[in-house]
Amino acid sequence: MSQTTRRDMLKFLGGAALASTGLLGKSAFAADKAKIVIIGGGIGGITTAKYLRMINKDVKITVVEPNSEYIFCPGSNEVLLGDPIADFIRTYDHPRKRYNFDMVADKVASIDYAKKSIKTAGGTTLPYDSLVISPGPTFVFDDIEGYSQGLAETKILHAWKAGKQTTMLRDQIRAMPQGGTMVIATPSMPFRCPPAPYERASFLAGWMEKHNPKAKIIILDKNPGFIFQIQYTKYWKDNFGFGTDKARIERISSQEGGAVAKVDAKNMTVTNAHGDTIKADVINIIPTNQPNELTVKSGLKKVDFGIEVNHHDMSIDGHPDVYLIGDSADFLVKTGYLAANQAKVVAQAIDDRLHGKSPGQPIYTNNCVAKASKDNFGMSITDTFRERDGKLLLAQTVQDPFPEEIDNPFLHHIRAAVSDNWQRSFRRAVFD
Amino acid sequence: MQKIILSGILLALLLPVHAEEENPFIEKVFVSPDTYAKDPEVSGKMLGDNCDACHGTQGRVFDEGIPALAGIPKDTFIKLMMDFKAEKKPTIIMNHVARAFTDGEISRMATYFAAQPATPWLAKKGEEK
Numbered sequence A: 001m002s003q004t005t006r007r008d009m010l011k012f013l014g015g016a017a018l019a020s021t022g023l024l025g026k027s028a029f030a031a032d033k034a035k036i037v038i039i040g041g042g043i044g045g046i047t048t049a050k051y052l053r054m055i056n057k058d059v060k061i062t063v064v065e066p067n068s069e070y071i072f073c074p075g076s077n078e079v080l081l082g083d084p085i086a087d088f089i090r091t092y093d094h095p096r097k098r099y100n101f102d103m104v105a106d107k108v109a110s111i112d113y114a115k116k117s118i119k120t121a122g123g124t125t126l127p128y129d130s131l132v133i134s135p136g137p138t139f140v141f142d143d144i145e146g147y148s149q150g151l152a153e154t155k156i157l158h159a160w161k162a163g164k165q166t167t168m169l170r171d172q173i174r175a176m177p178q179g180g181t182m183v184i185a186t187p188s189m190p191f192r193c194p195p196a197p198y199e200r201a202s203f204l205a206g207w208m209e210k211h212n213p214k215a216k217i218i219i220l221d222k223n224p225g226f227i228f229q230i231q232y233t234k235y236w237k238d239n240f241g242f243g244t245d246k247a248r249i250e251r252i253s254s255q256e257g258g259a260v261a262k263v264d265a266k267n268m269t270v271t272n273a274h275g276d277t278i279k280a281d282v283i284n285i286i287p288t289n290q291p292n293e294l295t296v297k298s299g300l301k302k303v304d305f306g307i308e309v310n311h312h313d314m315s316i317d318g319h320p321d322v323y324l325i326g327d328s329a330d331f332l333v334k335t336g337y338l339a340a341n342q343a344k345v346v347a348q349a350i351d352d353r354l355h356g357k358s359p360g361q362p363i364y365t366n367n368c369v370a371k372a373s374k375d376n377f378g379m380s381i382t383d384t385f386r387e388r389d390g391k392l393l394l395a396q397t398v399q400d401p402f403p404e405e406i407d408n409p410f411l412h413h414i415r416a417a418v419s420d421n422w423q424r425s426f427r428r429a430v431f432d
Numbered sequence B: 001m002q003k004i005i006l007s008g009i010l011l012a013l014l015l016p017v018h019a020e021e022e023n024p025f026i027e028k029v030f031v032s033p034d035t036y037a038k039d040p041e042v043s044g045k046m047l048g049d050n051c052d053a054c055h056g057t058q059g060r061v062f063d064e065g066i067p068a069l070a071g072i073p074k075d076t077f078i079k080l081m082m083d084f085k086a087e088k089k090p091t092i093i094m095n096h097v098a099r100a101f102t103d104g105e106i107s108r109m110a111t112y113f114a115a116q117p118a119t120p121w122l123a124k125k126g127e128e129k
């Protein structure tokens, strides 16, 4: 037997031995095991449960989540092009069994940090030793006249949480009259997945080219500039006449009055900050993203980019053993990639503290992907955040491809394939 | 000179940014990882965990284009990452990923992945859901 084969064999046996002693399987809980409660069964919440169980077989983990399945947002813009939404849905059965956690199918209504317990809308009280909060953002509707949550669920959809609205928006776009107009309105930064509104516009303009060639998309942008602006602008100029009077995509920036002030759902018009009114057949308003109402209601402090956290371990100052991650936390960039990496920092911190150690040095990478067209134009961003004294430092951010490589079609195709690969691997990394 | 410009951008980014007034999307910021070489060490596991989103749990996705990392011999891993870092091996993403880490971090990552079993994290097909 060669060296390598023997080593591989040992590795294999090692793995099998671990599995049979139940490292990841069930273990009987003593009554005094630390109780970990996780709010939200999304990307941040499930990653925390999984990575904590991988390093600690004793703690009792409970995830509180009102929905019986999770629908991934990453990639969900492709549902608008006809991809089945089933590809993005995961049920909790598998992670729950494999990582041995309990679930309470309810919404958390309040948190009592002094008593260290949470209460659900249905009246269940759960005490905790450590609490992890990852409920995603709360959408705000009252900053646009005429807009409401009710409208957002029926006619003026946002589809900023993948699900029923995503397929409804797809159907609205398919039903658009020939030569119709679609408006996509963005909120101001920060909001979850900064490139996604532009990706959405880009995908749909490509779709219209085939199915509704005279139709047009107007992006009403509450921001002056946007991520991957060089790359999207180049793609739109090459493919959609961007910047000409025949453009399939037009963008009105915040300086040009891009912010939506008013929506009239009956007459299907939007009015911008400058008072110009646009009539449209489909209006897709992405609402302002705020830290989740639960975090604000329970008295946590709002700062520029979310709820204030200590970036050393994503804990809340003054509330020992409370951690906050994902879209509600103070991070300029809000992505699933980061929510998952924050979750791993928290899992490690909880385990360290249970063993009487102070949490080690974190690092947060956000190496995200986006596309301008489904199959032949991909992009990537490489962000690295480091931490000193509880504060975040941006060590790197790079948006690829650089202008000098932008004309290489082979690279665009590879990047698009990498993007698809990432979506699949990421869903597995969270739920498998 | 370049360092001064970059730290200026960094400062701008870390100061409160009000989206209405400024564009918070900066195309390029790069601070050499050596700047952080004397900070407390990031563990090999913490570094490795950050790779999972693309390479699978513990680097153990073997059936995709983005390769598995589990079980790569330490020297092979270091050579690859150092070549990415030095741009000796051009790639679409890994050059930028690699250059953000110190040599010490690359070495600790290598130790971590060499110790992971080279078997798929989820063994059986069809169990994904």
Ligand SMILES: Cc1cc2nc3c(=O)[nH]c(=O)nc-3n(C[C@H](O)[C@H](O)[C@H](O)COP(=O)(O)OP(=O)(O)OC[C@H]3O[C@@H](n4cnc5c(N)ncnc54)[C@H](O)[C@@H]3O)c2cc1C
Pocket: A039, A040, A041, A042, A043, A044, A045, A064, A065, A066, A067, A070, A072, A073, A074, A075, A076, A077, A106, A107, A108, A109, A134, A135, A136, A137, A159, A160, A161, A162, A192, A193, A196, A292, A294, A325, A326, A327, A328, A334, A335, A336, A337, A338, A339, A368, A369
């Ligand atoms: C169109 C689109 C595309 C995107 N593409 C990408 C991408 O390509 N890459 C990427 O990295 N990110 C992407 N994102 C962003 C990503 O989806 C989010 O950043 C990520 O989901 C944040 O994780 P989270 O845990 O904070 O919130 P979520 O994943 O939204 O999970 C929150 C969970 O908490 C539950 N919850 C809410 N309130 C309560 C309560 N009171 N009690 C109990 N449970 C509660 C919710 O039901 C939900 O299941 C995209 C987003 C959108 C909208």
